[in-house]
Amino acid sequence: MDYKDYYKILGVGRSADDKAIKTAYRRLARKHHPDVSKGSAARFQEINEAYEVLSDPAKRKRYDTLGPDWHRSAETGAGAGSPAEGDEVHFRRGGDPRGVSDFFRTIFGDLGRGGGRVRDTRRGGLRDLEFTDLGDLGGDLEAERGGDAEAAIDLSLEEAFHGARKTISLELDEPCGACGGAGHVNRRPCGQCRGSGWAKGRRHLEVKIPAGVDTGARIRVSGEGPRGSGGRRANLYLRVAVRPHERFERKGDDLYVDLPVPFVDAALGAEVQVPTLKGQVSMKIPPETSGGRNFRLPGYGMPHLKGGGGGDQYVRVQVTVPTGLGPREKELLMELKLLRPEMPR
Numbered sequence: 001m002d003y004k005d006y007y008k009i010l011g012v013g014r015s016a017d018d019k020a021i022k023t024a025y026r027r028l029a030r031k032h033h034p035d036v037s038k039g040s041a042a043r044f045q046e047i048n049e050a051y052e053v054l055s056d057p058a059k060r061k062r063y064d065t066l067g068p069d070w071h072r073s074a075e076t077g078a079g080a081g082s083p084a085e086g087d088e089v090h091f092r093r094g095g096d097p098r099g100v101s102d103f104f105r106t107i108f109g110d111l112g113r114g115g116g117r118v119r120d121t122r123r124g125g126l127r128d129l130e131f132t133d134l135g136d137l138g139g140d141l142e143a144e145r146g147g148d149a150e151a152a153i154d155l156s157l158e159e160a161f162h163g164a165r166k167t168i169s170l171e172l173d174e175p176c177g178a179c180g181g182a183g184h185v186n187r188r189p190c191g192q193c194r195g196s197g198w199a200k201g202r203r204h205l206e207v208k209i210p211a212g213v214d215t216g217a218r219i220r221v222s223g224e225g226p227r228g229s230g231g232r233r234a235n236l237y238l239r240v241a242v243r244p245h246e247r248f249e250r251k252g253d254d255l256y257v258d259l260p261v262p263f264v265d266a267a268l269g270a271e272v273q274v275p276t277l278k279g280q281v282s283m284k285i286p287p288e289t290s291g292g293r294n295f296r297l298p299g300y301g302m303p304h305l306k307g308g309g310g311g312d313q314y315v316r317v318q319v320t321v322p323t324g325l326g327p328r329e330k331e332l333l334m335e336l337k338l339l340r341p342e343m344p345r
Contacts, residue, residue: 003068004103006050014064018055025051049104057232062107149225150218150237155209157245161277161302163211167204170236172226174201201226207238212253212303212310215242247275253302253311258318261285266319274315276300283315291319 007014010024028047032040053059151168175181176199178192189195207221217240225234242250249256259274269287273280278300285295294314301311322329 002103004046004050004101006053006063009046009050010054012054016054021051021054025055046101049101053104066107148234148237150239152239152241153209155213155240155242157242157248157250158277159209160213160240160242161211163213164209165206166209167206170203170205172201172203173198174226175199205236207236209238209240210305212305213240213242214250214252214302214305215240217305248277250302253304255301255311255313256316257313258316260318260320261289262320263322266290266317274313276313285317289317289319291317293317 007016010021010028012020012024016024025047029044029051032044032047053063149170149172151170153166153168155164176183176190176193176197178199179185179190179197181197182190183193183195183197184190190197193199203224205221205224207219209219213219219238219240221236221238223233224236247257255277257275259272261270261272265272266285266289267287269285269289271282271284274283274297276297281297281300283295283297294316297313297315299310300313303310325333
């Protein structure tokens, strides 16, 4: 298989620091994201693979050490030692089918997958939400050894409206503390991790959820994911799901609510109380309001995620007909019927 020049793929020099690599990755990933540029899935995958290697100190060191002549070391087989003193290199063929090249799997198969990736919140295009202040979550966890972790967060509409702090407990595969992730101690398999180099670790985090977040958003908390073999922690991604509300319907940043209005109030006009996520508000409806009519409450919708106000709330009038009518009420309605012969019979 051909050698992959990850530096050339990202368009950076071999002396590029972490910041330059990250900047180049973000620029290219946004440009070649499949949702932005059709037919660029392979290029996007190649960019991600390059960033996985160059953003991880352990992978980058191994990649730089082997260089274009990597195949000569690979031919010696697993556990053959290292071309550089103190840098033990292992090779494992096959394995991970999840979108990485054979070149990557051959050299880095024993390090697992990691690195950054662009997330699309599907709210106005590509957006990378990053919060370094830790905020309370629940949900399942998906993680890869040494790579990013992703936790599902289930929120009520009220929590999404006001913002919330959630607490999450993560069980992660991290480098074994006894052998430092090497899998062996004094050339013997580690008794703690049985030679795997990995052990279960638990982390408890408090994460802040921003007001206005919607289903499908992914929030990145930098450096709070699993610890990789290079000692640096990967990122934690929070996958948001907002539960449907029994009263309010959400469409983007706008909210919709049905408001039952008695027949008499709809006919004569009245001041009614309307529920909002900010509390009850008063609203005047004019005389002769028919069922299905919409009224807008500006700014009472969901907060804009990037700040600067919020959406609107739309109130849909539902005219209700009284039940349990007494004799006098029936008599008055009959008089109205006679006065308005055009009314449907």
